[in-house]
Amino acid sequence: MTTIASEPSTKVPVAPTLPPVDLSDRVGLRKTVAHSFTMAYRGLLKFRRNPEQYFDVVLQPVLFTVMFAYIFGGAISGSVSAYLPLIIPGILVQTVLTTSMVTGTQLREDMDKGVFDRFRSLPISRISPLVGALLSDAVRYIIAITITFVTGIAMGWRPEVWGTLAAALLVIVCAFSLSWIWAWLGVIARSASSVQGISLMILFPLTFLSNAFVQVHTMPGWLQAFVKINPISHLVSAVRSLANDGVADIHVLWSLLGAAVIVAIFAPLAVRTYSRQNR
Numbered sequence: 001m002t003t004i005a006s007e008p009s010t011k012v013p014v015a016p017t018l019p020p021v022d023l024s025d026r027v028g029l030r031k032t033v034a035h036s037f038t039m040a041y042r043g044l045l046k047f048r049r050n051p052e053q054y055f056d057v058v059l060q061p062v063l064f065t066v067m068f069a070y071i072f073g074g075a076i077s078g079s080v081s082a083y084l085p086l087i088i089p090g091i092l093v094q095t096v097l098t099t100s101m102v103t104g105t106q107l108r109e110d111m112d113k114g115v116f117d118r119f120r121s122l123p124i125s126r127i128s129p130l131v132g133a134l135l136s137d138a139v140r141y142i143i144a145i146t147i148t149f150v151t152g153i154a155m156g157w158r159p160e161v162w163g164t165l166a167a168a169l170l171v172i173v174c175a176f177s178l179s180w181i182w183a184w185l186g187v188i189a190r191s192a193s194s195v196q197g198i199s200l201m202i203l204f205p206l207t208f209l210s211n212a213f214v215q216v217h218t219m220p221g222w223l224q225a226f227v228k229i230n231p232i233s234h235l236v237s238a239v240r241s242l243a244n245d246g247v248a249d250i251h252v253l254w255s256l257l258g259a260a261v262i263v264a265i266f267a268p269l270a271v272r273t274y275s276r277q278n279r
Contacts, residue, residue: 032125039132043106044139056102057140061095061148068213069155076214081156088152088159089239090212092171093232095144097207100175101199103137104182108192127271130187134179141172163246167239170255174235177259184270212236231258 047054068091073083107130110116119129145168149159182199189195209223210232216224227233231254238251 032128035124035128036131036135039129040135041132043133043136046106047136047139054140054143057095057099057144058147060098061091061144062151064095065091065148065151065155072213076218084152084155084157085159085240085244086215087213088148088157089167089243090210090236091152092145092148092167093236093239094207094212095148096141096171096175097178097203097232099140099144100137100179101182101196101203102140103134103179104184104186104189104195104199105192107133107183107186108189108195111186112192126275130183130271130274134176134183137179138172138176141175142168145171159243160246163242163244166248167242170238170242170252171235174255174259177262180263180266180270184266184273187270187273206230206232210236231255234258 065088068087069080069083073080073087077083077086110129110133116129120126149164149168152159181202182195185195185198186192189198210227210230212232216227216233219227234251234254235258238249238255241247241249241251
């Protein structure tokens with residue numbers, strides 16, 4: 001009786017499959033900050049290659065300042081020169097806050113194009129593309145502020161030097177805080193046009209139902225009640241006090257407090273929503 005020897009097994013042992021390691025979770029605070037500034041630099045490169053994105057921050061301050069000053073200056077303040085200390089801070093706040101809406105729109109466009117899907121495959125912090133987009137828009141704020149001040153000075157407005165710098169810094173801080181709202185909208189919205197539409201619906205009435213263009217006491221009583229608690233009115237009053245008189249009044253504190261509240265609410269909300277969608 002013969003026996004047939006069994007052939008040796010040729011199977012190679014397979015190592016157990018391990019779950020994928022998320023390298024971005026291991027990125028520390030120092031590298032997160034560095035990655036965020038790298039993404040901000042990417043945003044600046046986009047502006048350089050698409051200079052038409054600067055048209056709003058370049059043309060809007062000039063057009064609005066000239067039109068409002070020469071059309072409404074005589075009717076509201078008696079002369080253009082008397083109207084400039086009132087209108088320049090209002091135009092400044094309106095222009096910069098309107099510019100902040102671009103954050104959410106461009107964020108949604110990048111997400112629709114799949115740009116953030118590529119970022120997800122890189123060993124970088126998950127939130128650095130989001131934070132970098134917000135940081136790069138600060139350059140747009142600076143351009144809008146500079147052109148607004150230069151236009152006003154060319155028309156005869158004479159602000160306080162140090163107060164003007166403080167007012168510019170205050171507006172940048174408030175615009176940066178407000179951009180977290182638009183960033184959150186950019187993450188949850190389905191299209192860039194919807195982000196822009198919702199942002200305008202929020203910001204347009206808040207801007208015009210404020211003291212940005214006229215004195216509060218000239219309004220009806222029921223409207224004055226809303227204008228006095230409008231956060232835009234506090235910011236405009238703070239900028240007027242700083243730029244015209246060089247004085248930091250209570251409106252500066254209210255503006256900074258409002259900015260802190262917005263960041264405390266919408267920054268974690270935007271980061272959490274963004275991280276959840278990019279897992």
